[in-house]
Amino acid sequence: MAEVLVYVDHVDGAVRKPTLELLTLARRLGEPVAVALGNGAADTAAALAEHGAVKVLTNDAAEFADYLVVPKVDALQAAYEAVQPAAVLVPSSAEGKEIAARLAVRIKSGIITDAVDLEAGAEGPVATQSAFAASYTTKSRITQGTPVITVKPNSAAVEAAPAAGAVEALAVSFSDAATGTKVTARTPRESTGRPELTEAAIVVSGGRGVNGAENFAIIEALADSLGAAVGASRAAVDAGWYPHSNQVGQTGKSVSPQLYIASGISGAIQHRAGMQTSKTIVAINKDAEAPIFDLVDYGVVGDLFEVVPQLTEEVNTRKG
Amino acid sequence: MSLRIVVCVKYVPDATGDRHFTDDLTVDRDDVDGLLSELDEYAVEQALQIADEADDAEITVLTVGPEDAKDALRKALSMGADKAVHVEDDDLHGTDVMGTSLVLAKAIEKTGYDLVIAGMASTDGTMGVLPAILAERLGVPQVTLLSEVSVEDGTVKGRRDGDTASEQLEASLPAVVSVTDQSGEARYPSFKGIMAAKKKPVESLDLDDLDIEAEEVGLEGAWTKVDEAAERPARTAGTIVKDEGEGGKQLAAFLAERKFV
């Protein structure tokens, strides 16, 4: 059976959920061979094996953390040459897309980014993408070289599928370009204890209607009652009420949770671009004409300062 | 020596318009007004600020696109860029990211550069990979997705806010940079700027000028193929209630019914 290379996104050995989803998709195309790089690379093996990786190629050279992107491209290329896979799949993070794109140039392959689904086809993998702020769905293929495809979070379910997951050291010789861009300092993002925005099953977002940084406490309280991540519109981020890392939309994160709750958000096209593929959408807005109501499964026309606290209280009561 | 900055700008259909695909599954450019991709205004802005700081600098704005893409160049020139290069050729219709990056790389080399600045992503294709590909093709450092950027003594520095960490980056020129919408508000063209832009040079290049064969680009030369494009069905109309004092409770009941609580 053909092998499919899967690039592993992990933090010090803890595999991030989109990579496990990628293994589900990879198994539709062949046998997944995972590539894990950097500090803690070998620690990823157990989780990857449990979800279908037949092999885990690892390398924990310091270069991966000390220089931007290119060392990882060198390593992925080394894995590509060693494995000769039928396809290369990479999680659609900002960095993942850059790694995939540079690899594609080197191996003379086409690239598809931000797939939301993947199936085996007669002429190679068929990728589903959503275009124009999710108003279109397209199906595309790569017609030249080995398909290189990046896949968005929440595009498939995580499935247990135990496999060998044998760890093998990946030999990498770094190119001259590898040390071109130095990382001179790194400040890890502080953990909030809440789920990761792009991975969360429920996202609770606030916009300009929240009217102040301190008022985001009521959005956070609702999020915590539901075990949700907190999102924000660009208007709320630009006003300095909430960090940019929580922005949902075209220039923020793109989310596709089971449930998205928008409070005090009008529903501009650039915001919709980041949340329109959510399964269930709920909005609270005092303006009955707000475009966000065109998307909702359930909407409440009202003042969020009344509705949101009442909702939080009721959720907490129902949970007992 | 003068710092030569090339800013890559894309001409895109207005995102607030009703965007469609045509029968050959490329972007419909007739029904929706085109404009300079808003995210590329940030690239022009940072170029202007870097040029201000440098003793001597020249900013060239570059686009690959149809005839109307001149509008995007004019806008960038009216913001303050010095000159423009427009790569236009009928054979470019339907080019994918590999072809586009090949054309841009050749045009950048022909123009001459110390620093290339791009936007974080276009507002139509939204791939966010072109700057990384340019760095690969040009064989120079990639310093991308910066929320803060500065150039001093032949070194570019910047801050990249990633998923899990914020990083400070540094590379020697020549280099390819891309900037995010967090890098600072883009200026509006002044009346004086708009008038001055009319006299600034716009050089037109075609594939021959760049030694690129027609087979390497366009729909036929693409390494990807779109087989289908379907409009997403409108979401079925949901329930909308007016809060009469029980809105939060009604919403909780809906969430419970859908098993979220």
Ligand SMILES: Cc1cc2nc3c(=O)[nH]c(=O)nc-3n(C[C@H](O)[C@H](O)[C@H](O)COP(=O)(O)OP(=O)(O)OC[C@H]3O[C@@H](n4cnc5c(N)ncnc54)[C@H](O)[C@@H]3O)c2cc1C
């Ligand atoms: C290139 C580009 C990229 C962009 N990227 C993004 C992006 O990534 N993400 C993003 O979100 N935006 C983005 N935008 C901005 C976008 O166009 C909108 O300006 C933004 O989404 C508006 O945020 P908002 O809905 O919070 O604010 P507004 O549009 O001002 O809406 C506020 C809403 O709150 C309601 N409201 C006010 N008070 C209350 C109350 N007490 N109770 C209930 N409702 C209330 C109002 O009725 C209104 O509908 C981008 C724009 C551009 C040009």
Ligand SMILES: Cc1cc2nc3c(=O)[nH]c(=O)nc-3n(C[C@H](O)[C@H](O)[C@H](O)COP(=O)(O)OP(=O)(O)OC[C@H]3O[C@@H](n4cnc5c(N)ncnc54)[C@H](O)[C@@H]3O)c2cc1C
């Ligand atoms: C909905 C949609 C989906 C697409 N998906 C794919 C795909 O999966 N694979 C594929 O190969 N192609 C794809 N394309 C084609 C691709 O968008 C174009 O080839 C495009 O020129 C490059 O990609 P981008 O606009 O997404 O660039 P991005 O990587 O998002 O652009 C980043 C920056 O590069 C610069 N830039 C981009 N294009 C130009 C230009 N023409 N002239 C000057 N500067 C420019 C700008 O500074 C821009 O801010 C898609 C197009 C559309 C409309």
